[in-house]
Amino acid sequence: MTHQAPTEPPMPMVSRFEADLLHVLDGILGRAPISQTLSILVRRNRRPRCLSPAAVRLVEDRLRKGVMAIIARGGGWHRERHLRGDAIVEGRLWERAKPDSLGLTFSPQTIHWLLWLTADQPDSDPTPPELDPDELTLGDELVIFLTFRALERTSLVERIRRTQAVRHNLLAALMFPEHFEVRDVSDPSAWKRWLEAPAIHMLEAWQRPLADRWIAMERSKAQIIRPERMRELGERQQAVLSAFTKACQAAGRRDVLRFLWMAGQRLLDDSATIQNWIGSLDVQGLRMAERMECYRAAGVMLYHWDGLASQRAWAESLGYFDDGYQASQLLKADWERFGVERSLDRARQLIRRLEPISSP
Amino acid sequence: MSRAYRIAVREGVQRVIRGEDCVSSQLELLEILPREEMAALLERELIARGFAKEGDVVVRKGENETVVVDPKTGEVSVSSQLSEEVNVESERVRTGYDDMGPGREETERRERESLREELNKEVERREEALNRKTTDELEKALGNLRSELDQVVNRVTGEALKQKAARLGNVKRVSQDNETGDMEIIVEV
Numbered sequence: 238m239t240h241q242a243p244t245e246p247p248m249p250m251v252s253r254f255e256a257d258l259l260h261v262l263d264g265i266l267g268r269a270p271i272s273q274t275l276s277i278l279v280r281r282n283r284r285p286r287c288l289s290p291a292a293v294r295l296v297e298d299r300l301r302k303g304v305m306a307i308i309a310r311g312g313g314w315h316r317e318r319h320l321r322g323d324a325i326v327e328g329r330l331w332e333r334a335k336p337d338s339l340g341l342t343f344s345p346q347t348i349h350w351l352l353w354l355t356a357d358q359p360d361s362d363p364t365p366p367e368l369d370p371d372e373l374t375l376g377d378e379l380v381i382f383l384t385f386r387a388l389e390r391t392s393l394v395e396r397i398r399r400t401q402a403v404r405h406n407l408l409a410a411l412m413f414p415e416h417f418e419v420r421d422v423s424d425p426s427a428w429k430r431w432l433e434a435p436a437i438h439m440l441e442a443w444q445r446p447l448a449d450r451w452i453a454m455e456r457s458k459a460q461i462i463r464p465e466r467m468r469e470l471g472e473r474q475q476a477v478l479s480a481f482t483k484a485c486q487a488a489g490r491r492d493v494l495r496f497l498w499m500a501g502q503r504l505l506d507d508s509a510t511i512q513n514w515i516g517s518l519d520v521q522g523l524r525m526a527e528r529m530e531c532y533r534a535a536g537v538m539l540y541h542w543d544g545l546a547s548q549r550a551w552a553e554s555l556g557y558f559d560d561g562y563q564a565s566q567l568l569k570a571d572w573e574r575f576g577v578e579r580s581l582d583r584a585r586q587l588i589r590r591l592e593p594i595s596s597p
Numbered sequence: 598m599s600r601a602y603r604i605a606v607r608e609g610v611q612r613v614i615r616g617e618d619c620v621s622s623q624l625e626l627l628e629i630l631p632r633e634e635m636a637a638l639l640e641r642e643l644i645a646r647g648f649a650k651e652g653d654v655v656v657r658k659g660e661n662e663t664v665v666v667d668p669k670t671g672e673v674s675v676s677s678q679l680s681e682e683v684n685v686e687s688e689r690v691r692t693g694y695d696d697m698g699p700g701r702e703e704t705e706r707r708e709r710e711s712l713r714e715e716l717n718k719e720v721e722r723r724e725e726a727l728n729r730k731t732t733d734e735l736e737k738a739l740g741n742l743r744s745e746l747d748q749v750v751n752r753v754t755g756e757a758l759k760q761k762a763a764r765l766g767n768v769k770r771v772s773q774d775n776e777t778g779d780m781e782i783i784v785e786v
Binding site: 522524526529592593594 | 620735739
């Protein structure tokens with residue numbers, strides 16, 4: 238009797254270009270350091286007429302596994318409480334949400350995006366020719382966001398942020414507002430899509446990375462010298478915060494504002510001073526009106542937290558039988574958990590240092 | 598044979614330059630009584646300090662600054678305005694040669710233009726200096742205003758507390774520490 242070893246499926250064969258494209262995708266998904274893909278991205282590679290079926294299957298496989306890993310590792314694994322309709326649910330992301338509400342769809346536009354990144358030098362062709370920003374699925378938007386995130390600290394970010402696809406990617410705007418024009422992010426109604434399943438599950442999962450990012454942005458203000466730089470940053474932060482907050486309130490999903498409370502807890506401890514925001518700002522020679530613009534831009538998050546104090550009043554106004562009662566209870570629990578009252582007191586003290594008429 | 602010529606141009610600029618600066622902020626008034634009543638208390642206190650009612654706001658004009666308060670919203674705007682008449686003149690003399698360069702008329706035109714540009718720059722420098730002075734005046738005014746508005750807020754808050762207490766019951770005693778601003782009201786309910 239002979240025993241036959243099971244035959245392994247043949248290793249898929251891809252062309253050199255397709256191997257480069259897969260490498261770029263690995264960089265975007267965090268499976269390989271982005272530095273290893275930069276040399277592919279900066280050169281012009283000859284684009285094939287289409288990808289082979291093997292290459293497409295490999296792209297699909299990487300997206301299927303890579304995206305889920307990113308969302309889970311990014312924060313989906315934490316046991317958290319979030320809203321589902323009128324109820325509060327607790328657990329890890331895949332315990333809180335039904336499997337069919339977690340699925341993401343990727344269209345051929347993702348392939349077009351990857352082809353453009355791999356084949357063309359981004360600055361020679363500002364918009365991928367086959368990409369229609371109005372037809373992007375959430376999966377496509379996620380890939381564009383992950384591309385932006387991967388390239389954000391490289392010289393290529395300036396090139397890709399000019400593309401239509403990136404300019405209207407609100408997830409990227411929420412994470413990196415400093416790169417986004419006010420006019421592209423100010424409309425609260427544009428956020429509606431991100432506050433419904435499955436997109437909102439990503440926001441739920443990424444509360445900690447969002448908090449980390451906003452904390453890093455605030456801490457960077459201590460090194461900003463030029464007033465115009467501070468004003469630009471403040472305006473862009475304000476546009477995103479304002480539109481996103483309004484959209485969350487309208488959608489009844491204040492729970493995904495949790496990253497703001499998390500950021501406040503860490504930024505507004507007893508050691509926080511106003512120098513953490515304006516310590517390097519050079520306002521010599523500016524009129525008072527211009528100085529105040531700079532200071533208020535520096536303190537955008539402080540003012541926003543102060544403005545959110547009314548959330549407490551909203552939460553306390555709701556009775557057991559009112560719509561939104563569970564949402565109000567979750568908000569109160571979050572405030573308790575992250576010491577929001579203490580953060581707000583501190584924010585107000587710091588605002589008094591910025592304002593021209595208040596006594597410190 | 599070339600002939601030399603002399604051009605003397607004289608230009609002057611007379612202008613009134615203005616420096617302006619302003620800031621606005623919000624008074625921190627607790628809503629102890631309904632908003633309209635708090636607004637009325639604030640208005641009364643400010644009028645007692647020399648503000649005049651102008652429509653919905655109260656205004657006080659100083660030597661170089663104007664303070665405007667909206668009692669309903671608590672918004673305070675402080676602006677400083679300075680103006681100065683500037684009169685600058687200058688003269689320039691140039692020598693040219695009739696067989697070299699652009700010619701007498703063109704030379705004169707260019708010299709006038711250049712002189713006007715120089716004078717305009719001088720006016721701009723003076724305008725910048727006036728703006729700096731205006732900002733300094735505003736900073737000085739704000740320094741004095743801060744403590745005054747703190748007192749206003751304390752008095753209005755104190756008065757509002759007394760009125761609120763009177764609505765709750767019979768006020769037995771009111772004691773106030775003027776130094777610390779602490780107030781104690783004993784109410785029999």
